[in-house]
Amino acid sequence: MREEDTFQDLSSLFAAEDRELEAKPFVDEVMGKVRRRALIRRGVLLAVGGIGAVVAALQLPGLLGEWVTLDSTVTNTISSAQQQAGLLANADPLWLGIVAVVGLCVAAVTTLERT
Amino acid sequence: MRTDPDLAADAVRGNEAAFAELVRRHQARVRGMARRLTGSASSGDDIAQATFLTAWQKIATYAGGTFSAWICAICWREFLQVRRKTRPEIEFDETAEIIPFGAQGSRPSDQQDDRMDLSRALEKLTEAQRVCVVMCVAAGLTHREAAEATGWPLGTVKSHVLRGVEALRKHLAKPEVA
Numbered sequence: 654m655r656e657e658d659t660f661q662d663l664s665s666l667f668a669a670e671d672r673e674l675e676a677k678p679f680v681d682e683v684m685g686k687v688r689r690r691a692l693i694r695r696g697v698l699l700a701v702g703g704i705g706a707v708v709a710a711l712q713l714p715g716l717l718g719e720w721v722t723l724d725s726t727v728t729n730t731i732s733s734a735q736q737q738a739g740l741l742a743n744a745d746p747l748w749l750g751i752v753a754v755v756g757l758c759v760a761a762v763t764t765l766e767r768t
Numbered sequence: 769m770r771t772d773p774d775l776a777a778d779a780v781r782g783n784e785a786a787f788a789e790l791v792r793r794h795q796a797r798v799r800g801m802a803r804r805l806t807g808s809a810s811s812g813d814d815i816a817q818a819t820f821l822t823a824w825q826k827i828a829t830y831a832g833g834t835f836s837a838w839i840c841a842i843c844w845r846e847f848l849q850v851r852r853k854t855r856p857e858i859e860f861d862e863t864a865e866i867i868p869f870g871a872q873g874s875r876p877s878d879q880q881d882d883r884m885d886l887s888r889a890l891e892k893l894t895e896a897q898r899v900c901v902v903m904c905v906a907a908g909l910t911h912r913e914a915a916e917a918t919g920w921p922l923g924t925v926k927s928h929v930l931r932g933v934e935a936l937r938k939h940l941a942k943p944e945v946a
Contacts, residue, residue: 660905660933666886667906671796679799679813680791683820687784690821 772835779827787827790835791820797836797907798843804890804902805847815850819843840907841917889939896924897932904929905936 742749770786772793778786798819803812819842823830830838890898903914904925911929915922 660929663905663933663936664908667800668908670886671800671906674796674799676792676795679795679816680788683791683795683817684784684788686817686821687787687824691784 773830773832776827776830776835779824780830787824790823794836794839795820798839801840801843801902801907802847804887804906805844805899806850807887807891811850815843815846818846818850822846834909834913836907837909837913837917840903840909840913844903844917885940889936892939893932893935894928897928897935900925900928901932901936905933 738749738752770789772790775786775790779790795816799813799816802815802819803809806812806815819839822842822845823839826842890901893901899918900914903909903917904911909917911922911925914920914929915925918925
C-alpha cells in the first residue's frame with residue numbers, strides 16, 4: 654500500500670471542496686492578463702524595432718555614398734588591370750599562356766574543394 | 769484527450785488556447801492549495817493567478833513529468849514571495865511547532881459545513897504540517913514531489929504529513945472545533 658493511500662478519504666474531502674470552485678471566470682481572468690502582457694510586449698518590440706529601423710534608414714545616405722566611391726575605385730582598378738594585361742600581352746604573349754594555366758589550376762582546386 | 773506535456777509543448781510555441789486548457793485543468797488544485805496556504809480566498813486566488821502567469825512565462829522550462837507537481841512548486845514559490853513581502857521579518861522554519869498563520873480575517877464566517885470544519889482543522893496544524901498536508905493530501909503531490917518543491921528533506925515531509933493527517937483526523941472527529 655502506498656503511503657498516499659492512507660489519507661485517501663481526506664484527499665476526497667479536499668477534492669470535493671476544490672471542485673466547487675468555478676473555473677471559467679478564473680481562466681478568463683488569467684488568459685486576459687496573458688494576452689494583455691503579450692500585447693504590451695509586442696507593442697514595445699514594435700516601437701523599439703521601429704526606432705532601430707529609422708536610425709538604420711538615417712545611415713543609408715552615408716553608406717550609399719561610400720559604396721559609390723568604392724564602386725568607382727573597383728572599376729578603375731579593373732580597367733587599369735585590363736590595360737596592363739594588354740600591354741603585357743603585346744610585349745610577350747607567353748605571359749598570357751602562363752596566366753591561363755594558373756587560372757585553370759586555381760579554378761580546378763576551388764571546384765574540388767567545394768565538392 | 770491531449771496530455772499535459774502535449775499542451776505544454778504547444779504553449780511553448782505560443783499557443784494560448786493550449787495554455788488556457790492547462791489553466792482550466794489545474795486551476796482548482798492550484799487555487800485550493802493557495803487558498804489553504806494563505807487562509808484567504810482572495811489572497812489565494814491572487815497567488816494562483818500569479819502562479820499561472822509565471823508558468824506562462826516559464827513554460828519552456830517545464831521538462832516533462834507531472835505538470836501538477838511543476839505548477840504546485842511555482843505556487844509554493846509565489847506564496848513564499850508574497851509572504852516575505854507581507855511578513856519579511858519571519859523566515860520560514862519547517863521545524864517550528866505552532867505558528868498562528870491562517871487567521872487573516874478575510875475568510876467568510878457564514879459557511880458552516882464540512883468545508884469550514886476542514887479549514888478550521890487545517891488552522892489547528894503547525895505551519896509545516898499544514899504546508900505538507902496541503903501539498904500531499906489536498907493537492908495530490910507525492911512526498912518526493914512536495915520535498916522537491918519545498919526543498920525540505922523527504923523524511924521531514926513524510927513525518928509532517930503523517931502527524932498532520934493524524935491531527936487533522938482528530939480535529940475533524942471532534943463535534944465542535946473551537
